[in-house]
Amino acid sequence: MTEVFCPENILEEIKADQIPEKAMAKIAEGYRFSQACAATVDNHLELSYSFAHDETYQFYTFRILPEDGEEIPSITRICPPATFYENEMRELFGANITLIALDLQDKMYRIEEVQPFAPEKKEGE
Amino acid sequence: MAETTAKRSIVPYGPQHPVLPEPIHLDLVLEDEKIVDVLPNVGFIHRGLEKLVQKKDFNEMMYVIERVCGICSFVHGMGYCATIEKVFDVEIPDRAKFLRTMWSEMSRIHSHMLWLGLLADAFGFESLFYQVWRSREQILNMVELHTGSRLISSVNKVGGVLKDVDDDKLKILSKTIDQIEEDMLRVQKVFFEDYSVQSRLKGIGILTPEQAHALGAVGPFARASGIPLDLRMRGDNAMPYIDFEPITSNDCDCYARCYVRFMEVLQSIDIIRQCIAKMPADHTLVTPVKGNPQGEAFVRLEQPRGEVVYYAKANGTKFLDRFRVRTPTFANLIPLCETIKGENFADLGLLVLSIDPCISCTER
Numbered sequence: 001m002t003e004v005f006c007p008e009n010i011l012e013e014i015k016a017d018q019i020p021e022k023a024m025a026k027i028a029e030g031y032r033f034s035q036a037c038a039a040t041v042d043n044h045l046e047l048s049y050s051f052a053h054d055e056t057y058q059f060y061t062f063r064i065l066p067e068d069g070e071e072i073p074s075i076t077r078i079c080p081p082a083t084f085y086e087n088e089m090r091e092l093f094g095a096n097i098t099l100i101a102l103d104l105q106d107k108m109y110r111i112e113e114v115q116p117f118a119p120e121k122k123e124g125e
Numbered sequence: 126m127a128e129t130t131a132k133r134s135i136v137p138y139g140p141q142h143p144v145l146p147e148p149i150h151l152d153l154v155l156e157d158e159k160i161v162d163v164l165p166n167v168g169f170i171h172r173g174l175e176k177l178v179q180k181k182d183f184n185e186m187m188y189v190i191e192r193v194c195g196i197c198s199f200v201h202g203m204g205y206c207a208t209i210e211k212v213f214d215v216e217i218p219d220r221a222k223f224l225r226t227m228w229s230e231m232s233r234i235h236s237h238m239l240w241l242g243l244l245a246d247a248f249g250f251e252s253l254f255y256q257v258w259r260s261r262e263q264i265l266n267m268v269e270l271h272t273g274s275r276l277i278s279s280v281n282k283v284g285g286v287l288k289d290v291d292d293d294k295l296k297i298l299s300k301t302i303d304q305i306e307e308d309m310l311r312v313q314k315v316f317f318e319d320y321s322v323q324s325r326l327k328g329i330g331i332l333t334p335e336q337a338h339a340l341g342a343v344g345p346f347a348r349a350s351g352i353p354l355d356l357r358m359r360g361d362n363a364m365p366y367i368d369f370e371p372i373t374s375n376d377c378d379c380y381a382r383c384y385v386r387f388m389e390v391l392q393s394i395d396i397i398r399q400c401i402a403k404m405p406a407d408h409t410l411v412t413p414v415k416g417n418p419q420g421e422a423f424v425r426l427e428q429p430r431g432e433v434v435y436y437a438k439a440n441g442t443k444f445l446d447r448f449r450v451r452t453p454t455f456a457n458l459i460p461l462c463e464t465i466k467g468e469n470f471a472d473l474g475l476l477v478l479s480i481d482p483c484i485s486c487t488e489r
Binding site: 052080084104107108 | 164166167168169171173176338339340341352353354356358359360364365423425432434436438440446447449451455456458459460488
């Protein structure tokens with residue numbers, strides 16, 4: 001029989017400016033950057049950065065709930081594979097991710113609609 | 126610092142190129158014939174399928190997610206259902222687990238054989254390409270026999286599977302995989318020992334284990350760099366009842382990627398045999414789910430091309446807030462760029478092909 005590695009996924013909520021140090025700590029623990037994605041929930045952004053441990057199969061996710069327009073520092077200088085994920089979150093969701101190492105200037109996907117997944121803007125914004 | 130006398134030029138590669146079945150663009154910085162830097166560019170066929178969760182209810186959405194990619198269609202459908210099942214916290218019946226494992230291994234066989242054929246074609250070995258694809262037809266016929274369709278099978282459902290397989294069909298499958306194994310063992314010698322294959326694949330596109338880990342490589346691409354990362358070890362579906370060890374190679378080059386995928390075809394045949402032998406007698410296929418999903422879940426599975434991450438966020442209505450698919454090619458693009466640097470321009474086609482790119486998956 002196969003020896004099964006099936007630990008529960010862990011989710012930790014953090015502030016936007018904590019993501020570089022948290023990412024660095026996970027990399028130092030032997031994790032690999034696995035994915036990042038955004039969701040619009042109740043007209044607010046939710047960002048998830050996930051790290052996977054390839055020996056224990058642990059999956060660890062940092063959750064960020066940024067304020068409207070809040071800057072989220074890029075982790076691409078710590079985790080180069082985050083490049084496409086961060087460009088995608090900014091282009092499709094309008095997440096204000098700054099200093100992406102390979103900044104595709106919201107032209108990663110060649111779509112006409114601007115930030116199709118972003119929260120709806122309130123009047124006056 | 127010694128000054129280089131090589132001539133520098135920037136060459137655009139793709140999005141339309143004879144080696145690329147799907148569009149990806151690379152800006153290559155060349156010094157004479159050597160690639161010194163590469164800038165990837167995707168986004169030519171973004172379809173916005175994930176946006177459709179806002180318009181399709183969570184049951185209908187399964188049919189949309191299957192269409193993310195034709196080759197990995199079954200695994201995408203299964204992954205979507207597994208994610209919603211995790212949100213509902215339901216366990217599917219044992220027979221459904223075995224059928225899902227068996228069909229996903231059939232999917233792996235035809236995906237790897239498609240790649241092996243394309244690889245043979247890319248290095249100019251046409252008869253090998255024909256041989257592999259001839260065998261691939263047999264597994265596609267089995268997928269059709271079991272599910273009614275060759276690629277988009279639509280047999281998954283939240284809570285289980287929609288179709289059962291009777292003993293006769295299992296016997297036909299058993300006979301067919303014996304034949305495929307025999308055919309593949311015949312071409313194995315060519316893939317592993319032929320001089321022309323080795324001369325095109327050995328020593329090119331090196332990705333060290335350290336680079337593979339740091340850059341987030343997944344699937345056969347990572348396993349060919351000696352990393353035993355295979356999500357089937359997590360024991361999804363019937364895997365806890367199956368004897369299985371990830372196949373790895375320490376050669377880290379294109380040849381190693383060919384070796385890993387080839388051996389995985391034989392391994393998948395073995396897993397299917399084990400599934401047939403241990404198939405539960407209880408024919409219950411679905412655990413009913415009631416109401417609408419509420420909550421969120423991440424699910425990771427091993428697709429033919431590597432780790433795929435599904436994320437669902439549900440709000441208690443029939444429409445999800447978000448469904449996200451992180452496909453293996455999305456993860457493998459950055460490490461691919463690393464393998465290209467320092468290589469000869471003439472090898473670029475093989476290098477790109479060596480990750481088994483699926484741009485359709487990547488763009489969703």
